[in-house]
Amino acid sequence: xxxxxxxxxxxxxxxxxxxxxxxxxxxxxxxxxxxxxxxxxxxxxxxxxxxxxxxxxxxxxxxxxxxxxxxxxxxxxxxxxxxxxxxxxxxxxxxxxxxxxxxxxxxxxxxxxxxxxxxxxxxxxxxxxxxxxxxxxxxxxxxxxxxxxxxxxxxxxxxxxxxxxxxxxxxxxxxxxxxxxxxxxxxxxxxxxxxxxxxxxxxxxxxxxxxxxxxxxxxxxxxxxxxxxxxxxxxxxxxxxxxxxxxxxxxxxxxxxxxxxxxxxxxxxxxxxxxxxxxxxxxxxxxxxxxxxxxxxxxxxxxxxxxxxxxxxxxxxxxxxxxxxxxxxxxxxxxxxxxxxxxxxxxxxxxxxxxxxxxxxxxxxxxxxxxxxxxxxxxxxxxxxxxxxxxxxxxxxxxxxxxxxxxxxxxxxxxxxxxxxxxxxxxxxxxxxxxxxxxxxxxxxxxxxxxxxxxxx
Numbered sequence: 001x002x003x004x005x006x007x008x009x010x011x012x013x014x015x016x017x018x019x020x021x022x023x024x025x026x027x028x029x030x031x032x033x034x035x036x037x038x039x040x041x042x043x044x045x046x047x048x049x050x051x052x053x054x055x056x057x058x059x060x061x062x063x064x065x066x067x068x069x070x071x072x073x074x075x076x077x078x079x080x081x082x083x084x085x086x087x088x089x090x091x092x093x094x095x096x097x098x099x100x101x102x103x104x105x106x107x108x109x110x111x112x113x114x115x116x117x118x119x120x121x122x123x124x125x126x127x128x129x130x131x132x133x134x135x136x137x138x139x140x141x142x143x144x145x146x147x148x149x150x151x152x153x154x155x156x157x158x159x160x161x162x163x164x165x166x167x168x169x170x171x172x173x174x175x176x177x178x179x180x181x182x183x184x185x186x187x188x189x190x191x192x193x194x195x196x197x198x199x200x201x202x203x204x205x206x207x208x209x210x211x212x213x214x215x216x217x218x219x220x221x222x223x224x225x226x227x228x229x230x231x232x233x234x235x236x237x238x239x240x241x242x243x244x245x246x247x248x249x250x251x252x253x254x255x256x257x258x259x260x261x262x263x264x265x266x267x268x269x270x271x272x273x274x275x276x277x278x279x280x281x282x283x284x285x286x287x288x289x290x291x292x293x294x295x296x297x298x299x300x301x302x303x304x305x306x307x308x309x310x311x312x313x314x315x316x317x318x319x320x321x322x323x324x325x326x327x328x329x330x331x332x333x334x335x336x337x338x339x340x341x342x343x344x345x346x347x348x349x350x351x352x353x354x355x356x357x358x359x360x361x362x363x364x365x366x367x368x369x370x371x372x373x374x375x376x377x378x379x380x381x382x383x384x385x386x387x388x389x390x391x392x393x394x395x396x397x398x399x400x401x402x403x404x405x406x407x408x409x410x411x412x413x414x415x416x417x418x419x420x421x422x423x424x425x426x427x428x429x430x431x432x433x434x435x436x437x438x439x440x441x442x443x444x445x446x447x448x449x450x451x452x453x454x455x456x457x
Contacts, residue, residue, distance in 0.1 A: 047441025166371030210389030252417030275322035
């Protein structure tokens with residue numbers, strides 16, 4: 001008898017899930033919107049750690065004005081007022097009946113948890129900081145960035161009487177762009193299979209700290225650099241901002257470990273939207289590009305190194321190359337689809353949890369459109385815990401570049417090495433002390449939960 005009631009209950013729950021899945025998606029008009037882009041982030045044992053964009057103002061954040069601004073901004077971004085439903089190990093986006101609310105708190109909550117209305121984007125604030133937490137299965141940094149720009153604009157309008165929106169910032173009354181909710185990985189892409197593509201040896205130098213750890217506390221260092229000084233060196237050496245970052249960091253690591261026996265790899269997070277013909281999608285559309293630094297390469301001048309890196313990046317941005325790599329990512333989703341339960345899919349993805357990218361990781365989010373609000377903002381940061389080894393996030397905010405070094409160890413030796421390289425190029429910089437922090441894993445489904453300390457900033 002107990003089994004009958006259990007089966008009836010399961011059937012009712014599944015029917016309710018199916019109804020919600022058919023009823024909506026990223027928008028009210030959507031339906032059956034299964035997550036493919038970012039799908040791999042949904043099977044981590046302890047949940048995917050929140051990514052956080054922290055906007056640090058020069059004055060205390062007003063909660064009432066922030067909530068008014070959020071109400072306006074959300075009119076433009078219905079796909080962030082959503083939640084995720086799991087069914088048979090697959091995940092679907094549906095509209096959320098609960099509106100998003102900005103809460104005053106020091107601590108970040110688990111995305112997908114009842115405490116944030118089951119949302120995959122959460123807005124909190126404390127003192128001078130606004131925190132936008134987001135889940136990588138829902139979107140990437142470029143996908144959430146327009147929302148943050150819109151939110152900043154409406155907040156500045158109310159708080160500082162800023163009336164002119166920065167060019168390109170999306171407003172509440174603006175319609176969605178063509179393909180804004182398209183999932184790039186629902187299809188396979190045609191590409192020239194006869195083309196010869198760039199190849200890399202996957203073995204790279206491993207810094208001693210690049211070892212997986214069960215320790216949940218990570219550490220951040222914040223470095224601020226004047227845009228004018230940094231871009232002057234870029235222009236003089238035919239470098240882009242991210243190329244100069246990779247060169248200086250790899251120089252620094254080569255100096256620290258003169259006996260390095262494999263190429264030093266900067267693993268660059270790269271946007272594939274244009275190559276996949278979905279330039280407006282908010283969904284996760286990122287791959288990794290490699291910039292190798294070898295002993296032979298180190299004999300070149302800075303301008304020669306930067307020019308060579310441009311060619312290497314262009315080869316990895318090749319349209320056919322990107323489409324080939326997108327097909328490989330879609331193949332992973334196809335493989336997951338062959339399993340019938342969450343447990344089976346998680347077991348398959350557990351293989352990837354211990355894998356790391358050597359030597360370090362770089363992500364450049366780009367330039368925030370701030371307009372007149374720039375004078376009211378001290379800095380903008382991007383970070384998440386769960387890092388293995390060394391990761392560097394880069395943002396352009398007003399007249400500064402902000403570098404967030406995120407690590408699973410407390411030492412500042414890589415920060416010092418990078419700052420020394422900046423100074424050797426006559427680029428002034430300011431570096432913070434270590435900041436211990438945690439961004440929590442999600443609560444989309446019931447998981448094993450490891451003990452986590454309060455988030456520290």
